[in-house]
Amino acid sequence: MPIKIPDHLPAKEVLINENIFVMEEKVAFHQDIRPLRIAIMNLMPTKETTETQILRLLSNTPLQVEFELLHPATHQSKNTSKEHLNLFYKTFDEVADQQFDGMIITGAPVETMEFEDVTYWNELTRIMEWSKANVTSTLHICWASQAGLYYHFGVPKYPLSDKMFGVFPHRINKANVKLLRGFDEIFMVPQSRHTEVRREDLEGLPGLEILSESEEAGVYIAATTDGRQIFVTGHSEYDPCTLKWEYDRDVGKGMDIAIPHNYYPDNDPAKLPPITWRAHANLLFSNWLNYYVYQETPYDLSELKKQAELLPAAAAQHGRQAAVEAEAYDWGAGI
Numbered sequence: 632m633p634i635k636i637p638d639h640l641p642a643k644e645v646l647i648n649e650n651i652f653v654m655e656e657k658v659a660f661h662q663d664i665r666p667l668r669i670a671i672m673n674l675m676p677t678k679e680t681t682e683t684q685i686l687r688l689l690s691n692t693p694l695q696v697e698f699e700l701l702h703p704a705t706h707q708s709k710n711t712s713k714e715h716l717n718l719f720y721k722t723f724d725e726v727a728d729q730q731f732d733g734m735i736i737t738g739a740p741v742e743t744m745e746f747e748d749v750t751y752w753n754e755l756t757r758i759m760e761w762s763k764a765n766v767t768s769t770l771h772i773c774w775a776s777q778a779g780l781y782y783h784f785g786v787p788k789y790p791l792s793d794k795m796f797g798v799f800p801h802r803i804n805k806a807n808v809k810l811l812r813g814f815d816e817i818f819m820v821p822q823s824r825h826t827e828v829r830r831e832d833l834e835g836l837p838g839l840e841i842l843s844e845s846e847e848a849g850v851y852i853a854a855t856t857d858g859r860q861i862f863v864t865g866h867s868e869y870d871p872c873t874l875k876w877e878y879d880r881d882v883g884k885g886m887d888i889a890i891p892h893n894y895y896p897d898n899d900p901a902k903l904p905p906i907t908w909r910a911h912a913n914l915l916f917s918n919w920l921n922y923y924v925y926q927e928t929p930y931d932l933s934e935l936k937k938q939a940e941l942l943p944a945a946a947a948q949h950g951r952q953a954a955v956e957a958e959a960y961d962w963g964a965g966i
């Protein structure tokens with residue numbers, strides 16, 4: 632939450648320079664409040680575990696959050712029961728005429744397939760296209776970050792010779808980014824994937840920046856400069872023992888899998904792993920909810936669609952300058 636500071640107090644300048652969120656009294660006065668609406672497109676086979684992990688992180692905020700769980704209609708789920716889906720989930724078509732303040736698209740164990748071979752790929756591309764006009768900010772996690780970068784920017788993914796598996800030190804690439812407010816210079820993040828996106832494919836893409844990386848694990852967070860799309864390659868939401876569960880599963884299958892890096896005390900799978908990433912996981916989700924969703928989203932969500940409609944119309948009527956002006960359209964002070 633922002634700190635409200637009188638408009639001319641000297642501390643204001645100092646805190647703004649430190650990337651502390653300061654809200655002027657006159658803006659605070661105009662802020663109306665309502666619960667945030669977040670859609671969660673859950674692509675994981677282990678849906679119940681993922682629901683718990685994500686809701687835990689979304690609940691660490693003073694904001695009221697209402698969520699809608701979504702599953703792909705074009706995929707027959709093997710690992711989650713029909714009863715669970717019928718009771719708690721909707722499909723995209725059931726909410727396509729609504730707008731959301733935020734959306735999370737989860738990872739999925741399909742990273743070694745071509746995107747187009749994934750059963751729900753066409754549906755997912757419809758959702759990603761729809762999100763541009765109907766969601767204030769979309770957070771793509773792990774495989775979804777690769778899918779989003781591929782769909783929105785044509786960025787390819789590459790197979791890794793060894794699974795990127797463990798808890799790795801990461802760094803901030805750019806000063807004063809709201810998503811990384813309060814982060815330490817070095818922080819730990821779980822990674823668990825067989826593929827990667829590469830910095831050289833992201834660099835120079837207009838409107839996209841790399842916000843955080845790891846020497847060992849590569850790109851961690853990229854985002855559009857307007858914050859509407861955020862791509863996170865790691866799994867800050869993982870529970871303390873998720874990597875252990877994945878490791879034991881793969882050992883059980885007889886796979887040639889290395890022990891997760893920086894995870895078990897003394898690198899001994901018989902010892903219980905300590906959690907070293909929870910604080911930054913909480914910070915990432917609360918920063919996203921606050922600065923990219925709550926402070927940016929219009930009080931009246933139908934404004935989102937109007938804004939999207941305005942952009943191409945302005946461009947056609949008045950040329951490029953009008954489109955730039957439309958892009959700078961004041962969405963109000965958020966809710």
Ligand SMILES: CC(=O)SCCNC(=O)CCNC(=O)[C@H](O)C(C)(C)COP(=O)(O)OP(=O)(O)OC[C@H]1O[C@@H](n2cnc3c(N)ncnc32)[C@H](O)[C@@H]1OP(=O)(O)O
Binds near residue numbers: 750
């Ligand atoms: C890179 C990332 O994003 S990491 C996030 C992904 N991580 C995880 O899912 C970890 C947990 N998952 C697992 O451990 C395993 O997938 C298990 C144990 C649940 C099941 O594994 P298996 O029995 O070997 O494979 P199975 O044939 O059941 O398929 C597993 C899942 O792969 C996905 N999948 C496989 N083929 C396809 C396909 N062509 N299109 C879309 N999804 C597919 C599905 O999600 C499927 O599960 P679901 O039908 O319940 O949604």
Ligand SMILES: N[C@@H](CCO)C(=O)O
Binds near residue numbers: 824877
């Ligand atoms: N985190 C995933 C990677 C596979 O996509 C797993 O180990 O199941």
